[in-house]
Amino acid sequence: MTSILDIPRFAMSSLIVTKEREHDMRFCRRELSTYQRRSLRFINIMMGICIALSIVLQAILERHNLSMPIRYGIAILAITPVLATIFAIARYLRGEKDEYMRNLVVASMLWGLGIVLTADIFFSYVEPLTSVVPFGNISLDIFVLSASATLEIKLWRNQ
């Protein structure tokens, strides 16, 4: 009967490599370093807060007739998580040693901005004729969704 010790070493190592590769492909996202995971999680949370806050604040503005100082206060409140996200991304990019990941994040952000600009131009022509949600209210959501989707697609394509 063949014992495990009889299997040639090379065959064993290639078997291990194949298993490793299968494992890597299945859990691609788990290969990110602690720093990358922590930073991306923080950025995602901040972007989520941006979206949630923009929805809540827009609803408040639509339902209540607020004075100008309160409107300024709400505006500052609305941009706080956006600024925090920008600083978080800048901090992440500065600390990221992996140039490929840095490249992916920057490319995803550019895709996000590009899609927002394209949608902005499109809606600027269509908006007065339709009763769709004003684009300004959803531009941040479009940016977050498109940038996140691009990053996911790029990571998935490179498994």
Place this chain on the structure above:
Amino acid sequence: MKNRLRVLRAERKWSQADLAQKLDVSRQSINAIETGRFDPSLPLAFRFARLFETNIESIFSDDEEVIS
């Protein structure tokens, strides 16, 4: 840019994850470089050369160079 990373890695029986760990980069980086989707910076190319104990030209070559 073409490269011989896959060959050099196979000679040493290293997986992409092994190489990534040795260079302190993500496995995605190694995959992207091997498949030619991403060109490494000069410092990273030097790190590859040091790890494989060879020069950069024997790992990476310009497309035009290959054609000629």
